[in-house]
Amino acid sequence: MKVKTISHLPRNNIQERKGDLPIIKRNPDPSLHPFQREREYVRALNAVKLDRMFAKPFIAALDGHRDGVYCIGKHPTSIRHFVSGSADEIRVWNLSTLECSWKAQAHQGFVRGVCSVPRSSSFLSCSSDKTVKLWSTESSSELYASKGALFSVDHHRTMKTFVTSGPVVEVWDHDRAEPVQSFSWGVDTVHCVKFNQSESNIIASCASDRSITLYDIRTNTPLTRVILQLKSNSLCWNPMEPYNFAVANEDHNCYTFDMRRLDKATNVLKDHVSAVMDLDYSPTGQEIVSGSYDKTIRIFNARNGHSRDVYHTKRMQRNAINYANALKDKYKELPEIKKIANHRLVPTVIRKASKTKRIMLNSRARKTENALLHSKNKNNEALKRKEDRKSAVLSLEK
Numbered sequence: 001m002k003v004k005t006i007s008h009l010p011r012n013n014i015q016e017r018k019g020d021l022p023i024i025k026r027n028p029d030p031s032l033h034p035f036q037r038e039r040e041y042v043r044a045l046n047a048v049k050l051d052r053m054f055a056k057p058f059i060a061a062l063d064g065h066r067d068g069v070y071c072i073g074k075h076p077t078s079i080r081h082f083v084s085g086s087a088d089e090i091r092v093w094n095l096s097t098l099e100c101s102w103k104a105q106a107h108q109g110f111v112r113g114v115c116s117v118p119r120s121s122s123f124l125s126c127s128s129d130k131t132v133k134l135w136s137t138e139s140s141s142e143l144y145a146s147k148g149a150l151f152s153v154d155h156h157r158t159m160k161t162f163v164t165s166g167p168v169v170e171v172w173d174h175d176r177a178e179p180v181q182s183f184s185w186g187v188d189t190v191h192c193v194k195f196n197q198s199e200s201n202i203i204a205s206c207a208s209d210r211s212i213t214l215y216d217i218r219t220n221t222p223l224t225r226v227i228l229q230l231k232s233n234s235l236c237w238n239p240m241e242p243y244n245f246a247v248a249n250e251d252h253n254c255y256t257f258d259m260r261r262l263d264k265a266t267n268v269l270k271d272h273v274s275a276v277m278d279l280d281y282s283p284t285g286q287e288i289v290s291g292s293y294d295k296t297i298r299i300f301n302a303r304n305g306h307s308r309d310v311y312h313t314k315r316m317q318r319n320a321i322n323y324a325n326a327l328k329d330k331y332k333e334l335p336e337i338k339k340i341a342n343h344r345l346v347p348t349v350i351r352k353a354s355k356t357k358r359i360m361l362n363s364r365a366r367k368t369e370n371a372l373l374h375s376k377n378k379n380n381e382a383l384k385r386k387e388d389r390k391s392a393v394l395s396l397e398k
Contacts, residue, residue: 044331047324048341055309060098064091073114073123076157076197083123085111090125092137102137113152115162126150126164134174144172146179151191157200161217165193169205171217183215185222192234198242202259206232210394212247214259226262227394228255234278238302240285246302248276252357254290255392256302263396265389269300271307273353294350310344 013023030036067087074082081101084091087110092102107127116123122136132144132153148167155162160174169190170179188209196202202223203215210231214223230250238244238256244266246256254269254276274294281288281302288300298307331337346354365385372383 040327041331041334043324044327044334045337045340048328048337051324051328052340052343057311062093062098062100064100064103065089071111071113073116075116076118083114083116083125085114085125087111088127090114090135092123104135104141106133106135106141107131109149112150113154113164115153115155117155118157124153124155124162126153130166132162132164132172142174144177146170151189152193154193154195156195157197159200163193163195163203165190165205169193169203169213169215171203181217181220183213183220183222185213185225186211192232194235194237194245196237196242196245197239198237204235204237204245204259206235206247212257212262224262225397226257227397228392229394233276236280238281238285239283244285246279246281246288248279248290249392250275251392252276252292253392254279254288254300255389256288263390263393264387265392267303268305268388268392269307270305271298271310271354272296273350273357294353296346296350310346312346312350 015022062084065084065086066089069084069086071085072082073084080094080096082093082095084093085106088105088107090104090106090111091100093099094101106125107129109127109129111125111127113126114123117134120136121138122134124132124134126132128149128151130146130149132146132150134142134144146164146166150164150166152165153162161180162172162174164170164172164179167184167189169183171181171183172179183203186207186209188207188211190205190207190213192206194204196204201216201218203217205213205215207213208231209227210229211225211227212232212235213225215221216223228247228249232247232249232255235245235247238246243259244256245259246254246269248254252270252272252274254272255265256267256269258266269288269290272290272292272294274292276290276292279288279290286302288302289297290300291297295312297311299309299311300307328337328341332341368383368385372378372380372385375383
């Protein structure tokens with residue numbers, strides 16, 4: 001009598017080593033999994049609900065300043081420490097213990113800018129009292145005197161060089177008491193200046209005349225300048241894409257630019273309902289965080305036009321896993337999931353301001369379309385609606 005048995009090759013079914021992944025047999029035939037899509041849909045719905053429930057990333061409040069905090073400076077390589085400036089006081093914070101590790105009465109005037117010195121524990125501060133100070137927590141400070149009030153300071157990535165902004169943009173050396181270079185284009189105050197951390201000889205600045213100017217410290221002359229519709233409050237360079245930078249504007253938007261083509265913005269980041277005061281890139285260069293006068297913090301994908309999250313309450317935390325993210329991405333277009341994922345609880349003032357702004361923008365677009373529709377000349381460029389990326393640029397000077 002023959003007895004038929006099922007035989008398997010050991011090499012296909014047994015782990016060769018103790019650390020090998022277990023061999024899982026699965027038949028992908030849809031007929032064997034009749035409710036797979038339904039189960040995944042329910043899991044995606046639960047994942048997106050939990051994502052919104054736990055989207056509360058507040059960790060701690062660092063108390064101690066007796067006045068408003070006007071500037072902060074992160075270290076380029078360490079995530080344990082950062083510096084903050086408030087009125088005439090500077091504090092160094094330890095993020096591991098959430099405590100102040102060092103403080104000093106720094107200036108006679110308001111501290112307008114702080115930045116860390118790469119590969120050291122030193123940092124710089126500038127003030128409206130016309131001075132720049134190089135600090136170290138282990139020794140006394142060094143003083144550099146300028147001719148005008150200073151509003152921003154930033155350090156070169158590799159050289160012992162830093163730049164300040166005020167009536168003019170000045171480049172300083174650690175070992176010299178006078179600036180080694182000075183740039184000016186126009187007569188208005190320059191309130192923000194940043195070194196490009198990749199193309200480290202390039203400097204960008206924002207001025208009160210609504211201009212953004214690029215400089216090259218190798219040529220000792222300004223490169224180019226673009227004038228926007230409204231003033232920009234801050235700017236930052238993309239750490240992974242050296243030619244790209246972002247600016248925070250008074251018109252409630254953030255703009256990203258390519259320094260090789262400044263005739264239009266590469267992207268417009270919307271959703272704030274008041275002036276954007278500051279912004280910064282993530283270390284990957286893929287996301288931008290912005291803070292606004294509307295008392296909200298928003299996180300944007302650098303290539304999307306709207307924020308993926310808004311923070312405004314006291315306690316928040318984001319908790320998601322790769323599987324949940326994959327499910328949410330797979331079913332993101334389904335109405336119920338899309339509705340929950342896009343829903344944001346914001347203060348009544350922000351919600352009403354957003355609604356009013358949306359009505360105004362729709363009315364403006366409708367008015368432009370009607371004017372063009374009833375115009376005799378359908379090719380009239382003056383009546384056509386301009387791109388948001390181009391309408392922000394007023395003029396380009398070379």
